[in-house]
Amino acid sequence: MxxxxxxxxxxxxxxxxxxxxxxxxxxxxxxxxxxxxxxxxxxxxxxxxxxxxxxxxxxxxxxxxxxxxxxxxxxxxxxxxxxxxxxxxxxxxxxxxxxxxxxxxxxxxxxxxxxxxxxxxxxxxxxxxxxxxxxxxxxxxxxxxxxxxxxxxxxxxxxxxxxxxxxxxxxxxxxxxIFGKPRLTYLLLAAIVFVFFAIEQAGGSTDLLTLIEFGAKYNPAILDGEWWRLFSSMFLHIGFLHIFMNSLALFYLGGAVERMYGTLRFSVIYLTAGLFGSLASFACNEQVSAGASGAIFGCFGALLYFGLIHRQLFFRTMGVNVLFILAINLVFGFVVPAVDNGAHIGGLAGGFLASAVVHLPKHRNKTRQLLILVATILCAGILYGYGVNNDNKSESVPLDLQLAQEYLEKDNIQEAEEILQDVLRHQENEQAYFLLGNVFIQENKYEQAAEQFREAISLDQEFLEAYYNLVIVSIELEEYAQAREYLATLKEKMKKAKDAEHLDVEKLEKFLAERTNT
Structure with a gap:
């Protein structure tokens, strides 16, 4: 027709x-x-x-x-x-x-x-x-x-x-x-799962000291020369949900990127993105952190670079979904304080730059690749330099106090005391004084302990735990009149406090009565 x-x-x-x-x-x-x-x-x-x-x-x-x-x-x-x-x-x-x-x-x-x-x-x-x-x-x-x-x-x-x-x-x-097969993706997943179970056996993946021991990103240690933490941290995860979500993302995103770029290029992209994620976290976040999130966001960066080179194919296949999921993750990182969004954004940038350096299979532009390689090295150096010189992010009082508390719970008195003394050299902090008083109690240095508790109370007049420990220390020093005075003050303040049920005043009164009778 x-x-x-x-x-x-x-x-x-x-x-x-x-x-x-x-x-x-x-x-x-x-x-x-x-x-x-x-x-x-x-x-x-x-x-x-x-x-x-x-x-x-x-x-x-x-x-x-x-x-x-x-x-x-x-x-x-x-x-x-x-x-x-x-x-x-x-x-x-x-x-x-x-x-x-x-x-x-x-x-x-x-x-x-x-x-x-x-x-x-x-x-x-x-x-x-x-x-x-x-x-x-x-x-x-x-x-x-x-x-x-x-x-x-x-x-x-x-x-x-x-x-x-x-x-x-x-x-x-x-x-x-589909240029290659996701062999490295499976190997990375196996390594991440193996390390997770090793940490769980050693002390728990949510235990701060265990994470630091296994190589989590810990700024003071990095400043002391432990640069390898910038890489080791990407193989650690905090809790089951964290490893489950990251493993799922790595399986799909990492597999897709490795198929597009091939195993060798993917290894460069993954490690570079993970490094940039750790460097960005080091530069902008004082908390202990771990996880493959930076490297996984680098996979997003690799997909974006693919979309830049093959725009029509990118949007015909995965483009809108990739952009939508990436946007959700970035917004989630900004909204939820616990999420290390600096690592996410750093990994995204690192993955994009690394993809431009290695380029896609059967694509070559040596001059541009060399220039981007130089730019990538400069960016990494700038991030590290900023982290070294950013005093506000190199140390964290809340983190130090948490570490000192965990050292105390594990009877590592010397480590706890060193951390607390270092905190108090820089600033006065009632919690630091309180924990240092507990250190001195364990060392049977009751007079020094009492001094620390009084310093804590001078900074916070409603510090009930400090009053409680002062009663105990005064009893140990046989200063019973002062112990009764602190006990009376404690009971009076407890009437106004909302969360004081954990303080067993009756047990404290019984202890004081037993000591005075003897």
Whole structure:
């Protein structure tokens, strides 16, 4: 049929000569969506082989096509998207005089080609449409003297060429998306799980001292020369939920990136992203931290770099989902204080830069890669230098107090005392005085302990625990009158306090009574 001949000749021209890309094709090949870029414009072209008897059917089809175009714009966001909707039919609808056009602000147009009209109409109308698309084509007429079989043979030839081109492009896309196998991803997952169970056996993955012992990011230790913590920390995780979420993300994101870039390139991307994540955390966050999050965000960076190089393929396949998940994770990091968002952003930047350095397989630009390598090294140096000189982030009083508390609980008195003395050299802190008093109690230095508790009370008049310990110390020093005075003050303050149930005053009174009786 002449209509099929015209339909596939138009497809042949668009796909073979103008390099328009087929993005969707119906099983019967009668509705085909193409993507075309030219003259700074991005076009979605729909070519439909239809037979509508009435305009209402055509108008319904146009509405459906517009909805599809809107979905396409969401998948591939662009300010310069335009829509061309083309129909090829044997005969026009019976009531063709009804006007069919674009809706207001729709940026779309409809073109209807009637195969059985004179050849002049058949040839001139497509040429006009293609010129409006920014395409210049010496359109060859479809000879009307051909027999029906010859028309079908011509249509078959054009269809075969179009489908061959589509298969070639699909194969090329697959080669870009699947270059290697995710072997290193599985190895990393095994290493992370192994280390997690080792930490659980050693003292628990939520135990601060155990994490530091196994190589978590701890700023004072890094400043003392333990730079290896910048790498070791990416293999540690804090609690089951942390390792579960990161393992799941690594399985999917790491696997996708390793398939695209290959194992060697992926190893560079992963380690560089992990290093940048640790450096950013070192520079901006004083807390002990651990986890593969920085390296995993580096996988996001690698996917973004892939999207920069192959923008159309990126948005046709994963682009919107990647951007959406990345945005959610970044917002979550800013909203939840416990999340080390500095490590996330550092890993994202590190992964992007590392991807630009190693580039994609079968892509090479040595000059640009060398310049980006130099920029990457400079960025890493700047982050480390900022961390070294950022006094506000190199040490954390709350962290030091937490460490001292854990050392006390494990009877490591010397370590606890060193940390607390260092805190008090820099600033007065009631909690530090209180903990140091507990250190002196364990060393049987009751007079020094009493002095520390009094210092704590001078900073916080409502420090009930300090009063409680002062009663105990006064009893040990046999200063019973003072012990009774502190006890009376404690009981008076407890009447106003809301959270004092943990202080056993009756036990304290009994202890005082026993000592005074003896």
């Amino acid at each position: 002449l209509a099929n001949h015209l339909f596939w000749k138009m497809m042949y021209y668009l796909v073979i000569q103008e390099d328009a890309r087929i993005i969707e094709m119906s099983p019967d090949y009668k509705q085909i969506w193409l993507e075309y870029e030219g003259d700074g414009r991005k076009l979605a072209i729909r070519l439909a082989r239809v037979e509508y008897h009435w305009m209402k059917d055509l108008e319904a089809d146009i509405r459906t096509a517009r909805k599809m175009f809107k979905r396409l714009k969401k998948i591939q966001p662009s300010r310069k998207w335009f829509f061309q909707n083309m129909y090829v039919s044997t005969y026009p609808p019976a009531d063709q005089e009804t006007k069919v056009g674009a809706e207001e602000n729709d940026d779309s147009s409809q073109h209807y080609f009637i195969a059985e009209e004179p050849v002049r109409e058949v040839t001139d109308s497509p040429s006009f449409v293609f010129r409006t698309l920014g395409m210049i084509e010496p359109w060859e007429s479809v000879p009307e003297e051909l027999t029906e079989n010859e028309h079908e043979e011509a249509a078959g030839f054009y269809r075969k060429q179009v489908l061959i081109k589509k298969q070639q492009l699909d194969k090329q896309d697959r080669s870009l998306l």
